[in-house]
Each structure stands twice: as structure tokens, then as C-alpha cells.
Amino acid sequence: MTPPEHAVPEVIVCVECGEDCYLLTPMPEDVDIAPGTSFPYRCSTCMERFDVVWEPGD
Numbered sequence: 291m292t293p294p295e296h297a298v299p300e301v302i303v304c305v306e307c308g309e310d311c312y313l314l315t316p317m318p319e320d321v322d323i324a325p326g327t328s329f330p331y332r333c334s335t336c337m338e339r340f341d342v343v344w345e346p347g348d
């Protein structure tokens with residue numbers, strides 16, 4: 291089972307410490323996300339916050 295292409299990952303790798311960063315806001319499942327929308331993540335280990343801009347590839 292593969293996620294839809296517009297899916298935003300709920301967990302990313304922290305660039306500071308390499309641990310898991312979790313999406314702070316719940317993601318609507320059936321809504322297309324506009325390119326350029328940013329999503330906040332927070333690292334569970336170093337508590338660093340990251341804003342990831344959604345740029346779907348094709």
C-alpha cells in the first residue's frame with residue numbers, strides 16, 4: 291500500500307540530531323495541498339521546530 295502522492299509525511303528526520311520530527315498539525319486526508327504550503331514539525335528529541343514547505347514533485 292502506497293500513500294497518495296499529495297500526502298505529507300507525519301514524521302521526518304531532524305536535520306539537527308537525526309531523530310524523529312513529528313507533524314504538529316493534523317493533516318486533512320482528502321484535500322489537495324497547495325504547493326508552497328508550509329507545515330510545522332517539532333523534533334521529539336532536541337525540540338527544534340522546522341517548517342517544511344510542501345513542493346510536490348512530478
Ligand SMILES: [Zn+2]
Pocket residue numbers: 304305306307308309333334335336337338
Ligand atoms: Zn532534533
